[in-house]
Amino acid sequence: xxxLVESGGGLVQPGRSLRLSCAASGFTFDDYAxxxxxxxxxxxxxxxxxxxxxxxxxxxxxxxxxxxxxxRDNAKNSLYLQMNSLxxxxxxxxxxxxxxxxxxxFDYWGQGTLVTVSS
Amino acid sequence: xxxxxxxxSSLSASVGDxxxxxxxxxxxxxxxxxxxxxxxxxxxxxLLYAASRLESGxxxxxxxxxxxxxxxxxxxxxxxxDFATYYCQQxxxxxxxxxxxGGTKVEIx
Numbered sequence: 178x179x180x181l182v183e184s185g186g187g188l189v190q191p192g193r194s195l196r197l198s199c200a201a202s203g204f205t206f207d208d209y210a211x212x213x214x215x216x217x218x219x220x221x222x223x224x225x226x227x228x229x230x231x232x233x234x235x236x237x238x239x240x241x242x243x244x245x246x247x248x249r250d251n252a253k254n255s256l257y258l259q260m261n262s263l264x265x266x267x268x269x270x271x272x273x274x275x276x277x278x279x280x281x282x283f284d285y286w287g288q289g290t291l292v293t294v295s296s
Numbered sequence: 297x298x299x300x301x302x303x304x305s306s307l308s309a310s311v312g313d314x315x316x317x318x319x320x321x322x323x324x325x326x327x328x329x330x331x332x333x334x335x336x337x338x339x340x341x342x343l344l345y346a347a348s349r350l351e352s353g354x355x356x357x358x359x360x361x362x363x364x365x366x367x368x369x370x371x372x373x374x375x376x377x378d379f380a381t382y383y384c385q386q387x388x389x390x391x392x393x394x395x396x397x398g399g400t401k402v403e404i405x
Contacts, residue, residue, distance in 0.1 A: 212394075222332075222340065222383055224394040236392030239297070277345055281387035281394055282330035284351065286339035 199273030302397030
């Protein structure tokens with residue numbers, strides 16, 4: 178059974194940093210690209226960042242480029258999101274998502290970790 | 297970036313109704329489209345990918361169609377468990393610039 182478990186969320190002041198983690202199990206982690214998708218309270222889904230199986234291809238939404246860094250550790254079956262210079266508009270539930278076999282859609286999602294940016 | 301416009305943003309329907317949700321891309325996406333269902337307090341669930349391919353375990357009352365820029369999700373006979381918010385997502389853009397539609401909330405009439 179595929180499981181994705183996010184952690185690391187919390188309350189943080191504007192301008193500070195936070196690192197999210199996603200522990201994966203139930204599939205061959207280093208065979209798949211992985212992504213972060215967020216959802217602000219009461220709003221829709223927004224893709225944040227994605228990383229290929231070998232970290233050779235990485236992408237970011239314009240809203241986070243230059244502030245967030247995605248990475249993975251295949252030996253630990255883990256995905257990370259380093260978030261710097263956080264803003265109030267980064268407040269959201271952050272989901273870790275596994276990429277599908279046939280394209281960059283998301284066939285499995287974690288339960289999400291909440292990031293609240295507020296003074 | 298490719299913009300995805302979903303319509304309607306909400307709709308009211310009854311159990312047994314046929315429901316159609318539309319997603320329009322700002323440029324052609326060659327069927328690189330997925331549909332998700334999200335219930336309150338839960339993570340999204342994949343329903344279809346490649347515009348019309350049903351994900352394993354998803355009931356056959358869900359179907360997808362379309363081509364080019366215009367795509368449709370159809371629920372042939374709405375069931376009580378189908379009341380939720382639905383999102384489309386394009387994955388045509390490379391390198392990764394993935395985008396979602398704004399969502400369609402399906403409510404009970």
